[in-house]
Amino acid sequence: MPNYSAIYxxxxxxxxxxxxxxxxxxxxxxxxxxxxxxxxxxPDFGYLHLSAAGAVLRPEVNARAGEIGFxxxxxxxxxxxxxxxxxxxxxxxxxxxxxxxxxxxxxTRIFDERMQRTQRAGKISFxxxxxxxxxxxxxxxxxxxPGDMLFPSYRNQGLHITRGMPLVDxxxxxxSNTRDMCKGRQLPVLYHSAAARLxxxxxxxxxxxxxxxxxxxxxxxxxxxxLAASWIxxxxxxxxxxxxxLLFAAVYQAPVILNVVNNQWAISTFQGYAGGEQRSFAxxxxxxxxAGIRVDGNDFLAVYAVTQWAAERARTGAGPTLIELVTYxxxxxxxxxxxxxxxxxxxxxxxxxxxxxxxxKQHLIKHGGWTEERHRAxxxxxxxxxxxxxxxxVTHGTLGDGPRLDPDLMFEDVFxxxxxxxxxxxxxxxxxxxxxxxxx
Amino acid sequence: xxxxNMTQALNSAMDVMLGRDPSVVLMGEDIGYFGGVFRxxxxxxxxxxxxxxxxxxxxxxxxxxxxxGMAVNGLRPVxxxxxxxxxxxGFDQIASELARLRYRSAGDFFAPVTIRTPCGGGIRGGQxxxxxPEGIFTHVCGIKVVIPSTxxxxxxxxxxxxxxxxxxxxxxxxxxYNGPFDGDSAKPAVPWSTHPQxxxxxxxxxVPLGKAKIVRAGxxxxxxxxxxxxxxxxxxxxxxxxxxxxxxLRSLVPLDAQTICSSVKKTGRCVIVHxxxxxxxxxxxxxxxxxxxxxxxxxxxxxRVAGWDTPYPHAFEWEYFPSQARVGAAxxxxxxxx
Numbered sequence: 001m002p003n004y005s006a007i008y009x010x011x012x013x014x015x016x017x018x019x020x021x022x023x024x025x026x027x028x029x030x031x032x033x034x035x036x037x038x039x040x041x042x043p044d045f046g047y048l049h050l051s052a053a054g055a056v057l058r059p060e061v062n063a064r065a066g067e068i069g070f071x072x073x074x075x076x077x078x079x080x081x082x083x084x085x086x087x088x089x090x091x092x093x094x095x096x097x098x099x100x101x102x103x104x105x106x107x108t109r110i111f112d113e114r115m116q117r118t119q120r121a122g123k124i125s126f127x128x129x130x131x132x133x134x135x136x137x138x139x140x141x142x143x144x145x146p147g148d149m150l151f152p153s154y155r156n157q158g159l160h161i162t163r164g165m166p167l168v169d170x171x172x173x174x175x176s177n178t179r180d181m182c183k184g185r186q187l188p189v190l191y192h193s194a195a196a197r198l199x200x201x202x203x204x205x206x207x208x209x210x211x212x213x214x215x216x217x218x219x220x221x222x223x224x225x226x227l228a229a230s231w232i233x234x235x236x237x238x239x240x241x242x243x244x245x246l247l248f249a250a251v252y253q254a255p256v257i258l259n260v261v262n263n264q265w266a267i268s269t270f271q272g273y274a275g276g277e278q279r280s281f282a283x284x285x286x287x288x289x290x291a292g293i294r295v296d297g298n299d300f301l302a303v304y305a306v307t308q309w310a311a312e313r314a315r316t317g318a319g320p321t322l323i324e325l326v327t328y329x330x331x332x333x334x335x336x337x338x339x340x341x342x343x344x345x346x347x348x349x350x351x352x353x354x355x356x357x358x359x360x361k362q363h364l365i366k367h368g369g370w371t372e373e374r375h376r377a378x379x380x381x382x383x384x385x386x387x388x389x390x391x392x393x394v395t396h397g398t399l400g401d402g403p404r405l406d407p408d409l410m411f412e413d414v415f416x417x418x419x420x421x422x423x424x425x426x427x428x429x430x431x432x433x434x435x436x437x438x439x440x
Numbered sequence: 441x442x443x444x445n446m447t448q449a450l451n452s453a454m455d456v457m458l459g460r461d462p463s464v465v466l467m468g469e470d471i472g473y474f475g476g477v478f479r480x481x482x483x484x485x486x487x488x489x490x491x492x493x494x495x496x497x498x499x500x501x502x503x504x505x506x507x508x509g510m511a512v513n514g515l516r517p518v519x520x521x522x523x524x525x526x527x528x529x530g531f532d533q534i535a536s537e538l539a540r541l542r543y544r545s546a547g548d549f550f551a552p553v554t555i556r557t558p559c560g561g562g563i564r565g566g567q568x569x570x571x572x573p574e575g576i577f578t579h580v581c582g583i584k585v586v587i588p589s590t591x592x593x594x595x596x597x598x599x600x601x602x603x604x605x606x607x608x609x610x611x612x613x614x615x616x617y618n619g620p621f622d623g624d625s626a627k628p629a630v631p632w633s634t635h636p637q638x639x640x641x642x643x644x645x646x647v648p649l650g651k652a653k654i655v656r657a658g659x660x661x662x663x664x665x666x667x668x669x670x671x672x673x674x675x676x677x678x679x680x681x682x683x684x685x686x687x688x689l690r691s692l693v694p695l696d697a698q699t700i701c702s703s704v705k706k707t708g709r710c711v712i713v714h715x716x717x718x719x720x721x722x723x724x725x726x727x728x729x730x731x732x733x734x735x736x737x738x739x740x741x742x743x744r745v746a747g748w749d750t751p752y753p754h755a756f757e758w759e760y761f762p763s764q765a766r767v768g769a770a771x772x773x774x775x776x777x778x
Contacts, residue, residue, distance in 0.1 A: 266469075268495075407756045429759055
């Protein structure tokens with residue numbers, strides 16, 4: 001018989017004190033993932049495994065996940081340092097199509113800059129830029145079909161722009177004004193469009209990832225050709241929902257593309273704290289038995305090619321794909337964040353994968369009939385478009401003045417039909433709003 | 441005594457406990473190098489090291505579960521969930537595990553975990569940065585639920601929570617971090633330095649869990665509240681010239697029913713005020729207790745003031761937030777002659 005009373009005496013370890021504490025401090029074997037540069041230091045991105053442009057093989061789209069594990073540790077790149085396309089992943093897009101991509105990326109950036117300024121001027125309550133990550137949303141969206149359902153994160157405004165959501169609509173959402181598609185219920189940037197197949201953005205992290213898998217399972221059940229795609233940051237991949245998504249995608253071989261946007265930072269914590277230090281995020285795909293592929297997220301051509309490959313896999317029944325897009329969050333997490341408190345100021349200048357817009361622009365100057373002059377003209381045109389859109393958006397109201405949504409809307413859409421207790425509360429609110437008659 | 445706002449008082453509580461109890465560790469998203477998105481843990485990693493103030497992955501279920509394991513192995517973790525709105529992925533670990541370890545192991549295992557989390561609205565946070573989910577946790581058997589309304593109480597209650605051998609979910613009304621708030625968003629912000637409860641001792645002290653505070657003695661009626669709404673309710677009573685006895689519960693579990701009932705028996709009138717939604721809210725529990733214990737002393741129906749039963753809407757923050765006017769209307773109803 002084991003001595004149970006002795007076992008029970010060990011049940012709750014006493015806290016360390018005195019000598020034991022000193023020992024604990026000296027000998028703690030807890031590993032703490034390193035951060036490349038805190039304020040005042042020079043960033044060292046030497047931890048990044050970079051394959052040469054063109055160096056990674058392109059397997060057949062129906063290759064079995066177990067046979068293409070190398071894709072999860074290599075880095076698919078097409079554009080080399082001289083902006084020349086290299087290797088088997090070159091998607092051979094027409095220059096006109098690439099110019100469309102450049103336009104969407106540039107528009108996303110100009111829109112972001114302008115909306116950041118309006119937040120600083122107090123016109124909107126909050127904003128999040130996607131600076132440096134524009135190729136992710138724009139190239140991926142262009143590689144998909146209009147019938148495919150997109151489940152974005154909060155830094156995917158390039159999807160909305162590429163799918164043609166009018167800037168005025170986006171701005172009205174940011175303003176929570178009378179033309180806000182969310183009727184004033186959501187924080188800025190949490191857009192949606194049922195018509196454009198852009199799912200409502202949660203505000204909580206990673207929740208959309210397994211939902212996208214469910215959507216794709218339904219498409220398979222219904223025998224439809226559509227696929228689903230979803231995006232999360234590498235930080236959010238720590239949530240259990242990420243793992244639910246991979247598991248369900250693997251079990252049902254759902255036609256889904258799961259994208260981890262590894263922009264290296266989750267507010268102040270580095271990607272090592274999300275588990276990126278020992279293995280790539282893409283490597284979690286093979287761990288579940290689905291294809292995982294790591295791609296240069298700042299290389300428009302590579303992002304397009306990899307997404308196209310994954311889409312074809314999904315559509316031909318070859319299963320789901322986990323794509324890790326290696327990029328960099330060049331801006332603050334949000335307008336509530338101040339990255340100078342936790343990272344080096346000029347860190348983005350040290351980022352080895354460059355700027356996605358600049359890289360595509362230089363490629364097009366070499367091979368797509370693009371010129372600095374045309375680029376300047378496009379910039380001016382998009383500046384004017386954003387300015388004109390803003391002018392129109394504010395006519396529908398701003399946070400501070402102009403027309404305002406009816407607060408009655410607060411009580412609608414909690415349920416399809418309003419239950420009696422909400423009707424009573426709506427009456428009470430109306431009474432409150434009449435300052436002199438809040439007491440019936 | 442030092443002047444502290446609520447974030448500084450909470451920081452001081454953890455500073456004191458890290459300094460005097462080597463088993464105390466802090467953990468949470470962005471709490472280490474950065475000092476937390478609300479700066480509540482600022483400077484603590486620098487002072488106590490990366491092995492006692494841990495940055496964690498974004499995984500609330502993982503944070504709570506790891507804190508349980510650490511606590512079972514002799515540490516006393518204080519885990520931060522960045523917003524109360526983000527706590528749900530950790531809910532299974534809190535409700536099914538943390539709350540029941542002691543019970544299911546007949547006392548052989550327990551986990552002295554404190555979970556700190558900012559709650560409440562008034563900062564234009566929309567539906568995912570404004571919630572008051574305390575009632576979800578008071579309904580779970582085996583966890584204590586605490587919510588301060590002043591810097592002094594925040595520090596004393598947090599130290600008491602960390603020292604408590606039972607798990608505590610510690611809600612921090614984020615609208616009160618930098619100053620008391622009476623519900624009038626148009627008025628300029630008032631700092632805690634102008635408030636007597638902004639005076640906070642530097643060292644160790646506790647405010648016991650399970651003991652309500654009579655913020656203001658009065659004879660007309662009893663207001664029962666906690667968190668941000670203590671200040672709103674006090675302002676509403678003053679504006680209506682009502683001599684209210686105002687009770688700040690401070691801890692919801694355990695609940696100081698005695699202080700509540702002796703006050704209601706004295707005044708005969710009762711208004712319950714919280715920011716959380718009304719339906720199945722914690723106010724219903726208080727109301728039931730008052731009805732059971734004080735029925736024959738009541739001179740008027742008990743009133744409840746709460747947030748509307750909708751998600752927290754970004755554009756209608758001040759139509760949603762329980763205003764002085766909403767509290768005032770309830771006070772007047774409660775004051776109607778018997």
